[in-house]
Each structure stands twice: as structure tokens, then as C-alpha cells.
Amino acid sequence: MTAADALIAFLSQTPGVEGVTVIDWRLETVQDEGLRVGIRDSEPGGPYEGPASAIRLGGSLQLHWSDGLVSRGSLDRRAVEAPSERLAAWRSDAFHPRSGRLPPLAGPGGVPAVQTCDPAVADLFAGDPTPLLVQLHHILSGTRAHGARRVDAIVRASFGERTVATSRGFFCRWLETASSVRLWVDELGGSRYERRKLASPAIVDGLAAQSAVLARQLHAPAHLSEMARGVLLMPAMVDALLGRFLLPNLSARAIRDGRSPFTLDDLQSRREILRRDLSLVVDTTLPYEMATAPCSSEGVPAGRAALIQRGTLVAPLADLEVAAEMGVQATPSPRGRPHVLLESEEPVLGLDAALALLGDGVIVRDLPGLHTQPARRTMYALVAPDAQVVRGGAAGGHCAVRLAGNVVQQVSHRTTRLVRINGEAGTGLLVLDGVELLPA
Amino acid sequence: MRVCHFDAAVDAALTTARAAGLRLILRMQDTVERRLVMVDGGIDRDRTNRLAGLGVHVCTEDGFVGFASVDDVRPEAATEAVRRAGRLAIAARAIGGGRTDAFQQLSDLSATPEPGAGPMQTPGVCRTPGPADTASIVRGAQDDLAVVPAGAGRTIRTTFSAVDEEWRIVRSDGADLQFRTPHALLRHEVTSRLNGNVVRAVATVAGLEAADILEPLPLARLWRRTGRAARDALAAASAPPPAAGSYRLVLNHALAKGLAHEAIGHLCESDVDGSVLMRHGRLRIGEQLARATVTVVDGPLPGDFAQQPVSANGILRQPVALIEHGVLAAGLGDLFSAAAAGVPITGACRASSFRDRPTPRMTNIRIQLADASTLAADPDTLTADDVAAALDGAGLLDSRIPTLYLAGYRGGQAHPRRGDFVFGADAAYDLLDGASPRGPASFTGLAERALEAIVAGIGPICADAAGMCSKDGSAVTSSGGSHALLVLDPDPDLVISAAT
Numbered sequence: 001m002t003a004a005d006a007l008i009a010f011l012s013q014t015p016g017v018e019g020v021t022v023i024d025w026r027l028e029t030v031q032d033e034g035l036r037v038g039i040r041d042s043e044p045g046g047p048y049e050g051p052a053s054a055i056r057l058g059g060s061l062q063l064h065w066s067d068g069l070v071s072r073g074s075l076d077r078r079a080v081e082a083p084s085e086r087l088a089a090w091r092s093d094a095f096h097p098r099s100g101r102l103p104p105l106a107g108p109g110g111v112p113a114v115q116t117c118d119p120a121v122a123d124l125f126a127g128d129p130t131p132l133l134v135q136l137h138h139i140l141s142g143t144r145a146h147g148a149r150r151v152d153a154i155v156r157a158s159f160g161e162r163t164v165a166t167s168r169g170f171f172c173r174w175l176e177t178a179s180s181v182r183l184w185v186d187e188l189g190g191s192r193y194e195r196r197k198l199a200s201p202a203i204v205d206g207l208a209a210q211s212a213v214l215a216r217q218l219h220a221p222a223h224l225s226e227m228a229r230g231v232l233l234m235p236a237m238v239d240a241l242l243g244r245f246l247l248p249n250l251s252a253r254a255i256r257d258g259r260s261p262f263t264l265d266d267l268q269s270r271r272e273i274l275r276r277d278l279s280l281v282v283d284t285t286l287p288y289e290m291a292t293a294p295c296s297s298e299g300v301p302a303g304r305a306a307l308i309q310r311g312t313l314v315a316p317l318a319d320l321e322v323a324a325e326m327g328v329q330a331t332p333s334p335r336g337r338p339h340v341l342l343e344s345e346e347p348v349l350g351l352d353a354a355l356a357l358l359g360d361g362v363i364v365r366d367l368p369g370l371h372t373q374p375a376r377r378t379m380y381a382l383v384a385p386d387a388q389v390v391r392g393g394a395a396g397g398h399c400a401v402r403l404a405g406n407v408v409q410q411v412s413h414r415t416t417r418l419v420r421i422n423g424e425a426g427t428g429l430l431v432l433d434g435v436e437l438l439p440a
Numbered sequence: 441m442r443v444c445h446f447d448a449a450v451d452a453a454l455t456t457a458r459a460a461g462l463r464l465i466l467r468m469q470d471t472v473e474r475r476l477v478m479v480d481g482g483i484d485r486d487r488t489n490r491l492a493g494l495g496v497h498v499c500t501e502d503g504f505v506g507f508a509s510v511d512d513v514r515p516e517a518a519t520e521a522v523r524r525a526g527r528l529a530i531a532a533r534a535i536g537g538g539r540t541d542a543f544q545q546l547s548d549l550s551a552t553p554e555p556g557a558g559p560m561q562t563p564g565v566c567r568t569p570g571p572a573d574t575a576s577i578v579r580g581a582q583d584d585l586a587v588v589p590a591g592a593g594r595t596i597r598t599t600f601s602a603v604d605e606e607w608r609i610v611r612s613d614g615a616d617l618q619f620r621t622p623h624a625l626l627r628h629e630v631t632s633r634l635n636g637n638v639v640r641a642v643a644t645v646a647g648l649e650a651a652d653i654l655e656p657l658p659l660a661r662l663w664r665r666t667g668r669a670a671r672d673a674l675a676a677a678s679a680p681p682p683a684a685g686s687y688r689l690v691l692n693h694a695l696a697k698g699l700a701h702e703a704i705g706h707l708c709e710s711d712v713d714g715s716v717l718m719r720h721g722r723l724r725i726g727e728q729l730a731r732a733t734v735t736v737v738d739g740p741l742p743g744d745f746a747q748q749p750v751s752a753n754g755i756l757r758q759p760v761a762l763i764e765h766g767v768l769a770a771g772l773g774d775l776f777s778a779a780a781a782g783v784p785i786t787g788a789c790r791a792s793s794f795r796d797r798p799t800p801r802m803t804n805i806r807i808q809l810a811d812a813s814t815l816a817a818d819p820d821t822l823t824a825d826d827v828a829a830a831l832d833g834a835g836l837l838d839s840r841i842p843t844l845y846l847a848g849y850r851g852g853q854a855h856p857r858r859g860d861f862v863f864g865a866d867a868a869y870d871l872l873d874g875a876s877p878r879g880p881a882s883f884t885g886l887a888e889r890a891l892e893a894i895v896a897g898i899g900p901i902c903a904d905a906a907g908m909c910s911k912d913g914s915a916v917t918s919s920g921g922s923h924a925l926l927v928l929d930p931d932p933d934l935v936i937s938a939a940t
Binding site: 040041043044045046047048049050051052053054055056057058071072073074076077078079086089092093094095096098129130133134136137187253257258259260261368369371372373374376377379380381382383385402404405406436440 | 479480482483484485486487488489490491492493497499504505506507508509510511512521524525528529531532534535536537538539540542570571575593594595597629631632633637638640681684711713714775776777795797799850851852853855857858860862863864866880881882884935937938939940
């Protein structure tokens with residue numbers, strides 16, 4: 001019997017304290033092990049980046065009491081292994097739900113088959129973690145072969161088991177893995193891989209080459225053309241912008257509480273938010289993506305749900321409780337990237353076509369300080385210190401640029417195009433209008 | 441203290457390390473966090489999270505390092521963690537990883553208290569009102585905001601957090617230190633609508649323990665700060681954005697803390713090899729970086745949100761004058777990087793949890809001006825007119841110099857090796873245009889130019905601007921500030937921008 005099973009058995013006995021009993025419950029447990037190794041200034045290991053291992057047993061818990069109160073909390077190892085010791089503490093945290101009703105719980109039902117576990121990652125934890133350390137060699141050799149002077153990198157892997165269960169009969173248990181590589185060459189060119197599938201030597205070699213080549217390009221200072229007409233935002237940048245300015249504002253709780261620029265009326269009237277060919281989708285079924293899991297921590301099955309469909313607001317991001325309050329469907333909840341997908345019914349450009357269309361402008365991969373910008377206004381004004389200049393459709397050296405504007409307007413402008421980048425689940429965005437672009 | 445009862449795990453870790461020929465730093469943490477979120481008088485979240493665990497940092501005799509953590513403080517878990525860390529250190533040797541001789545210095549560190557000196561209790565006992573009392577006090581604080589102007593359709597979301605955190609740092613040289621790092625925070629977020637725009641105002645009080653911030657005086661302070669933030673947010677909501685460019689800038693103490701933290705503190709951390717305040721990997725100690733009236737200090741203050749008396753390597757944390765009379769005087773040095781950076785170890789390293797490898801971090805960082813002028817107004821209720829009057833009184837309101845007052849700190853980010861920083865402000869006021877409001881603004885610039893540009897401080901030192909620092913993904917408490925107002929002269933490399 002696993003620790004999670006023992007906890008389920010305990011809760012199923014309707015435990016009580018102070019004259020009240022637990023009549024319903026929901027839990028999620030995770031038991032996993034992680035490995036991390038790093039390179040700092042071209043040297044693997046060392047006191048800050050030495051190989052590290054982490055073991056964890058935890059999760060979250062929701063208890064419904066016989067007097068109508070609810071308790072919510074995180075689970076630590078002790079709580080999972082000896083829940084009777086924590087019952088009184090959980091009861092002391094009980095409160096009346098704002099809705100006046102106990103939150104709904106997922107009942108029995110199937111979940112879709114999704115790919116969350118790569119045996120190659122799991123094998124790292126069965127014995128020798130050396131293959132992970134060997135990735136460091138690939139990074140160092142691959143970047144040096146392309147002239148890198150300095151390399152910094154973080155390589156991680158994890159393997160674990162997750163369980164979601166409710167007193168109403170929902171039960172789901174699955175194995176999950178994660179593999180990530182983040183690397184920077186000469187503090188200029190960076191690349192990133194983060195999926196549930198092990199980064200193969202070929203992938204690592206590719207990341208190393210990509211970063212080194214980009215760093216070589218960015219070493220050369222360049223000037224923003226006076227004819228610069230726009231910016232190509234790479235997928236990670238688009239994910240960050242949407243994650244900052246759209247997703248929080250599409251949260252059902254934020255809409256309900258008036259903290260979003262969107263209102264309940266906007267939902268009910270299916271207000272047009274984006275250009276009509278655009279949709280904003282969450283998808284937790286993508287094979288081996290970090291977003292993917294068979295269900296959410298509440299037991300909402302994996303799936304694909306449109307928040308914005310053909311430009312109109314159709315659904316908020318909603319957990320079971322607020323979904324019931326608002327009379328909307330609970331939505332799948334991405335566990336990681338891609339947090340949201342921007343899709344278009346118009347043809348999506350490839351990278352070369354996007355650069356050709358851009359002509360003169362910049363490529364932006366990072367906007368430091370995005371978290372300082374007011375999310376509820378969907379507007380930003382920041383400096384991209386390492387933007388890549390594009391002239392005549394050819395990517396060149398670096399320059400610092402100021403970027404500003406309204407994200408929703410930039411996404412929706414009739415000239416904005418989605419850009420497919422090889423190997424990326426998300427899309428880039430070519431913004432030709434509505435963006436203030438100046439040398440910094 | 442709870443960590444006093446971890447002796448068996450300590451013994452197991454030390455025994456296993458000794459048998460394997462490993463030097464060891466063992467970090468044990470036991471945390472109880474209470475978090476209450478209330479929205480318009482109704483409880484949205486109320487939970488108590490508990491976590492205890494240990495992290496083992498080992499080093500072979502020839503200097504290879506491995507690390508392991510587990511959320512289990514039983515002796516067998518400690519034994520296994522040391523073994524895992526040891527295997528990883530050996531694997532690091534196999535790949536020719538970096539080495540350190542830092543572990544060999546441990547017993548030589550005079551800053552370390554005598555082994556077995558006993559627990560270092562942060563003053564006071566962790567006092568937290570009961571759950572019902574806390575909810576009642578928070579609800580009352582929300583009710584008191586009814587008179588604060590905030591626009592239509594107001595929602596008040598209040599977050600209360602109280603963390604009872606204990607650490608035990610044990611080393612193979614015999615050091616065994618136990619200390620507490622409690623911290624508590626109460627934050628109001630008031631959201632409303634004005635002309636179709638969402639208006640958001642945030643205010644915070646923070647301190648050591650829950651009882652410190654749920655008392656009438658701090659609650660009154662929070663009420664005043666919320667009123668000020670709401671007034672600024674409403675003014676900014678329908679105001680034009682500030683024109684992009686360079687200004688004489690007036691920062692309130694929260695923004696000044698952001699400047700100190702992002703543009704100065706991070707650049708002085710000894711592990712940031714290649715910081716612009718370094719040359720050939722060593723801090724440029726002795727160089728004049730600011731006016732002679734400027735001092736920047738980092739170090740724990742009594743009752744402070746970010747207080748940490750002992751480093752994550754078991755070394756007493758010292759207050760450090762980073763900038764003294766305008767001269768770069770010191771760095772935040774930890775065991776592993778201080779020597780390379782050319783600075784002494786100051787006990788600067790921190791870890792947010794037993795799972796993290798510690799790095800040099802700030803605690804409370806503050807900018808002090810030797811010739812600061814006085815301020816007649818209450819810093820917690822400052823209006824733009826008060827600021828204009830204060831500047832005028834100090835001879836700093838010059839019709840030839842565009843002057844902008846920034847209010848409402850939205851967080852920041854720095855790149856110590858590039859030397860640039862950015863932070864956000866909720867509102868701005870053009871002090872040459874009758875203190876008329878402007879919309880939210882971004883303040884970007886070069887750190888060294890910001891240091892040079894500090895020209896004046898006005899009012900008392902306000903050093904309680906609290907937040908979290910997420911360096912390398914590890915979130916630790918941070919706080920600080922400056923005088924109630926800090927004035928920077930215009931500089932082409934210090935720029936205000938805003939979306940138009």
C-alpha cells in the first residue's frame with residue numbers, strides 16, 4: 001500500500017474531531033525525485049552548481065466537514081504518512097465557503113490517455129545518474145565547437161508518481177517525468193528545452209549549436225534601422241506575454257471578483273476580445289509536454305478548451321468551485337508549458353517567411369521586468385537589452401530596444417501574423433503595427 | 441524550538457559523512473505557514489502549511505561537491521541523503537567538475553559561534569492569534585476601508601501570511617546553530633473600475649510575527665498606506681502616460697528599496713562573477729561610485745520582515761556598508777565566493793528552503809544620505825503636493841529640470857553583469873505641472889548611473905518596504921528602503937517610459 005493509499009483509507013473511514021466528521025474529501029499526492037546539475041562560467045559542478053538530488057512526498061487536500069465547513073491545505077510528508085496527527089489542525093483551519101455551499105467534487109469517470117512518462121528519464125533514477133552529467137559534456141563540447149567563450153547551463157530531470165482522488169469515486173494515478181535543459185552562451189545566446197521526454201544527445205547538441213551560433217551573431221553590436229517596422233516575438237516571449245497579460249485576466253476568480261478587465265457581462269455576451277481568426281486554447285493532452293497530465297489536481301479530466309474562440313470570449317479558466325458558482329464548465333489546467341496556445345485560422349508563417357515579411361525590425365526573445373508591468377491594463381513598456389536586429393529579412397547583431405504597447409491590440413492587429421518555429425509547441429508572433437519600437 | 445528535537449538525524453548525518461570521508465553542512469528547516477485570503481469579508485483561502493526537511497551539502501577531501509535534500513527529518517532519511525550527496529560528489533569528480541576548498545575553511549571562521557553554543561532565538565516567541573481572531577481582525581481592517589475612495593465596483597482582497605520558520609545548521613567542524621526567522625505580512629489589494637479601466641491599489645505592512653502586524657498601530661499604518669495607494673491609483677487611471685525621457689526623479693521609500701535592491705545590492709553579491717561592480721572577478725573596492733553623502737547598508741534590523749541572524753552556512757550575518765561615503769566599501773560575501781570576489785565572508789548566504797543551495801542574498805538594504813532634509817508630512821500619507829513642497833523646501837524643484845515623482849512599487853529586475861535594471865511604478869506625478877498625475881511608468885537604467893545620480897534624501901528613514909527576492913528561482917524575504925523620499929538627478933541612462 002502506498003502512502004497515498006493509506007491516506008485515502010484513513011479519509012474513507014470518515015474521521016472526526018470535536019464532534020464533526022469528514023464527509024467528503026479531495027486529495028492530490030505527489031512522490032518524486034529530482035536531479036539537477038549545472039555549469040557556471042564553463043565549469044560543471046562546484047559549490048553552487050554541484051549535482052543535486054531532491055526527494056519529496058507532498059500534495060494538497062480538501063476536506064468537507066459535516067457542519068458545512070471546508071478545509072484546504074498542502075500535504076507534507078508527515079501529513080500523508082500520519083494524517084491522524086493533523087486532523088485537529090485541519091479542522092482548526094476550516095472556514096465557511098464564500099459561496100455558502102461546499103465545493104463540488106469530481107465523481108467517477110474516465111480520463112484520456114496522455115503521454116506523461118518517458119522510461120529513459122525514469123531510468124536515470126534507477127541507478128547511475130551519469131547520463132545526466134554526460135549532457136553537460138555535450139553542452140560544453142557542442143558550444144565550444146561553435147566558438148563559445150562562456151557557457152552557463154542548468155540540466156534537470158525528475159520522475160514521480162501522482163495520485164488524484166475524491167470521496168465521490170474519482171481516482172487517477174500516473175507516472176510522470178520531466179527533463180529540462182537551459183543554456184546560455186556568452187551570456188547572449190540562450191536556448192531552452194523543457195518536456196516530459198528526455199533531451200536526447202542530438203537535442204542537446206542542437207541546443208548547444210543553436211545557442212552558440214546565436215551568441216556569435218549577437219556579439220556584434222548593430223543599430224536599429226530607421227525603417228524598422230516591427231518585432232518578431234519568439235514563442236517563449238509570446239508565452240510570457242500571454243501568461244502575464246491574458247491568462248490572469250481570463251481567470252474565473254479574477255472575473256468574478258472584478259480584478260479582471262473582463263466582466264461577467266463580457267462572458268455572457270461573448271465579447272470580441274481578439275481578431276476573429278484567433279483562438280486562445282489550453283491543452284493538457286499534448287504528448288510529453290509539461291502542460292500535460294491526465295487530470296487536474298481536482299480531477300478535471302485532461303482536454304483541450306478554448307478560452308477565446310474566433311476572437312470572442314467563450315470561457316474563463318475555472319476550477320470546479322468557481323465553475324459551479326458561475327455556471328460555467330471547469331477547464332483543464334496546464335501543469336506547465338505551454339500554458340496557453342494562440343491559434344489562427346489564417347496560414348501561419350515559417351521563420352524565414354516571417355523574417356522576409358518583417359524586412360527591417362528586431363527579434364525579441366526576452367523582456368526583463370515583465371512582471372513589473374500592470375497585468376490588468378494589458379500594457380507594457382520595457383527594454384529588450386539583447387534584441388536581435390533584422391535588416392532586409394536577415395538576422396544580425398544585437399541592440400537594445402524599447403518596446404511598448406497594448407498586448408491585446410498587438411495580437412489582434414490585422415497585420416499581426418503567427419509564426420511557426422521548428423521544435424516549439426507554441427507560436428511566435430510577428431507584430432508589424434501597434435508596437436512602439438525605439439532604440440534604447 | 442522544534443529543530444532542537446532533530447538530534448538523531450544530526451547524529452546520523454554526521455556519522456555517515458565521517459564514515460565516507462566527507463565534509464558536511466547540514467541545513468534543517470521546520471516551517472509552519474498560515475495563509476489567509478479574504479475577499480470582501482468572505483474567506484477565500486485559509487490554510488496552514490507545514491514542511492520540515494533537510495538539505496545536505498557535502499564535499500570530498502579533494503573538493504568535489506554534491507547536494508541532496510529530502511522532506512524527512514528522520515535519521516534514516518538523513519543517512520540516505522548524505523549517501524546520495526556523496527555519490528553525486530563522486531560523480532562530479534568523474535566529469536571533472538569544479539572544486540572548492542571552502543569547506544576546509546569552516547573551522548577557521550572566527551565569525552562562527554563556539555560549537556555547541558546553543559540555539560539563537562530571535563527575540564520573542566512566535567505569537568499568532570487564533571484563526572477566528574485573525575479572520576475577525578482582517579475583516580475589521582477591510583471594513584475600515586469603506587471610507588477610502590476607490591472607484592466603482594470595489595473589491596478588497598486581503599492576504600495575511602505568518603511564517604514560523606526555524607533553522608538548524610550543523611557542520612562537520614562541530615558548529616550547531618539553531619535560530620528562527622519568522623516573518624508576517626498583511627496586504628490589501630483594492631480593485632475597482634474607472635472609465636472602464638481596472639484600477640488596482642496595493643499596500644502592505646510587514647514584520648516579524650503575526651501579532652506585530654495585527655495590532656492597532658500597524659493596522660492604522662496599513663489603512664493610511666492603502667488610502668495613499670488608492671488615491672495614486674485613481675489619479676493614474678485616467679491620466680496620460682508620462683512622456684518618455686530622463687527626469688529628476690523622486691522615489692518613495694518602496695521604490696528606493698527597489699533601486700537599492702536591484703541596482704546596488706545584487707551587484708555586490710560575491711557570487712555574481714562578472715558584475716559591473718567587479719573588475720577581473722573582484723569587487724572594485726575603494727572606487728567612488730556615488731556622492732560622498734551616500735551610504736548603502738545591508739543587514740538585519742530588529743523586528744524586520746527579512747531578518748536572518750545566521751547564514752545558511754552557519755556564520756553570523758553581519759551588517760555591511762556596501763557603499764560608504766559614496767565609495768564601494770564591501771560586498772555581500774559568502775563562504776564559497778567571497779575570496780574570489782576579494783571581500784571578506786560576511787555571512788551573506790541564504791536559502792529559501794532546505795532544498796536550495798544557498799547563495800549571497802540581501803536582507804534589509806537601505807540608502808542613507810548624510811545631509812537628508814526633514815519632511816513635514818507623514819510618509820504614509822504623502823500627496824504629490826506634499827512631495828512638491830518638500831522638494832521646493834530642499835531647493836530641488838527647478839523649473840528648468842523636468843521632475844517626476846514615482847509612487848507604488850511594482851517590483852523590479854536587475855542584470856548585474858550587464859549592469860541594467862528595470863522596475864515598475866503604479867503612478868507618476870509631474871511636479872512641474874502642478875503635481876498633475878501620470879499613468880504607470882517603467883524606470884529603466886544603468887546601475888552605476890543610478891548610484892551617481894542620487895542627490896538627496898528627504899524625511900526619516902523608512903526601511904520596511906517588504907517583498908520577496910527570487911534570485912535564481914529561490915524566493916527569500918527581502919526588505920529595505922531609504923528616506924521617505926529619495927531624489928535622483930537626471931541622467932540620459934536613467935529613463936522613464938510608458939505605453940502610449
